[in-house]
Amino acid sequence: MDNWDEIRTAYQVARLGTVSGAAEVLGVHHATVIRHIDALEKRLGVKLFQRHTRGYTATEAGQDLLRVAQATDDQFSQLSARIKGRGNEVSGELVVTTIGGLSQLLVPILAGFQAEYPDVQLRYLTSMRLFRLEYGEAHVAIRAGSPPQQPDNVVQPFLTLKSAIYGSREYIDRYGMPDIPNRMAGHRFVGLDDQASRAPFAQWMRETVPAHQVVFRSGDTRAVRQAVLSGVGMGFLGTYERTDGGDLVEVHPPLEEWESRLWLVTHMDLHRTTKVQAFLKYLKDHTEHLRDEVV
Amino acid sequence: MDNWDEIRTAYQVARLGTVSGAAEVLGVHHATVIRHIDALEKRLGVKLFQRHTRGYTATEAGQDLLRVAQATDDQFSQLSARIKGRGNEVSGELVVTTIGGLSQLLVPILAGFQAEYPDVQLRYLTSMRLFRLEYGEAHVAIRAGSPPQQPDNVVQPFLTLKSAIYGSREYIDRYGMPDIPNRMAGHRFVGLDDQASRAPFAQWMRETVPAHQVVFRSGDTRAVRQAVLSGVGMGFLGTYERTDGGDLVEVHPPLEEWESRLWLVTHMDLHRTTKVQAFLKYLKDHTEHLRDEVV
């Protein structure tokens, strides 16, 4: 049963009883309607209508088709309404994927967004592997580094994370303030676990700090921060983390080369949807102060 | 939501995940599939798929469509099977319309037909008004008189009903054998109630027998027969009725001008169906002896 349009045509004829009426409803010429009916009947090998001078009367087969197609028409109308509506409402799942270590910054914002749009179910993914927007695994991705070049993605700048080297007051009191990068001998560092990390400051650290001086490594930035706070050693922390309580001393101010540019990435096909737009707007509105600060 | 074919296309893409696969299943070119999807999405204003190099992945809207269209496809398949099958099976309603007075001949045949095809529901209509085949009011009509000329009807000769004048033995004993049409004075007749009846013998009677000699009229041929049997008067009876028990005397043998030609009429659109064909065959097979007899 291919060619669903012919069924639709036959449905209108069965419903209205005339070819002309069906043609008007369908917005086509009545000749087209006749041809559709003829083709459909030929393919089925059964007459759907009896032709007479006042119109078409459905045979038993035609009445059967009428019932089925009526239901189909209803279904499609509802489907259309749902789909069209869904484009303009903020509901359903919203999947956000990001690099690790931004939870502290993002989760409160996500919570606020969810409060504003209660119909949204949020999924916040910070997996090791890169979630792929093109397969629909996420609606919005936050990526770091150089601007992603995927062709089907819409990329826009998000934040520039400034990092500085911090140490705990306790550590400074004990080991003195290091003169970076000139005289760091005898000092201890806390760093990222990922040896291949492409974070700018991680690269700097690999090049500048001898490996044996990095006495604590972790993939979790909160663990890194905790380690610095505990006086294990100095380490890079995002400047946005500084405001959190804790007795931290800035050992070296932020350098431009340590900055990590963040990008908001969405798939082209989803970027225009109201849901994604609403989220992006909310996200930008609630990170404004950070952007001002770091620019 | 017009253009159901595009929904069908989108359905296959959602089901198979690739444009190429859908194109193969649908028996069209890739390009056509892409254009269908693009058009549908444009009309809905919502993306149904996310495009990537390995194929198309359905968005939430696309998955919704998938579910609905899946059900539709099932429905249409079943519909098609029903319709195609119905063309080749003998079931459902079968409406036969006929002139009055053939019940005695036809009903036993109808009963036999129904016994042979138990899935058939018979309707046997002998209404005053002419049921119109072209509006689908009946599958088969039995008409009398000159061959019907309706353009969309399939007409074939059925039987030739021979009529003769009968009287009861009692009547003949009392009034003597009349010499028809020469000396009928003093005789009594039983006739049809319908003054305008176009039955040949009714016409003959109107012209030949003075109205006051027709002492019993009825529209029901069985009543007429009963009246003749009861000795009310002479009357026309079909020769096929003669075999029935009863003490009848043929007052005048059948004349050609009294014959009533019967026609089997079907509407073109229904004539080819197995159901109608089966009925016509059964009808002919079981009236063969009558045909032989009257020719």
Place this chain on the structure above:
DNA sequence: TTTTGCCATTGCATTTCCGCACGGAAACCG
């Protein structure tokens, strides 16, 4: 890393489909 295969996309040629107009027939209406 190179190769191979699969897949979407796009411009161009073609065919199919559609709209138009005319004809004809039946019913409706004063």
Place this chain on the structure above:
DNA sequence: CGGTTTCCGTGCGGAAATGCAATGGCAAAA
């Protein structure tokens, strides 16, 4: 009873949908 309306049926020219083939991109295999 004749004019009028409302249908359906069909040949023909044009337009829209389709098929074709070339292109490019990505990923898995070699």
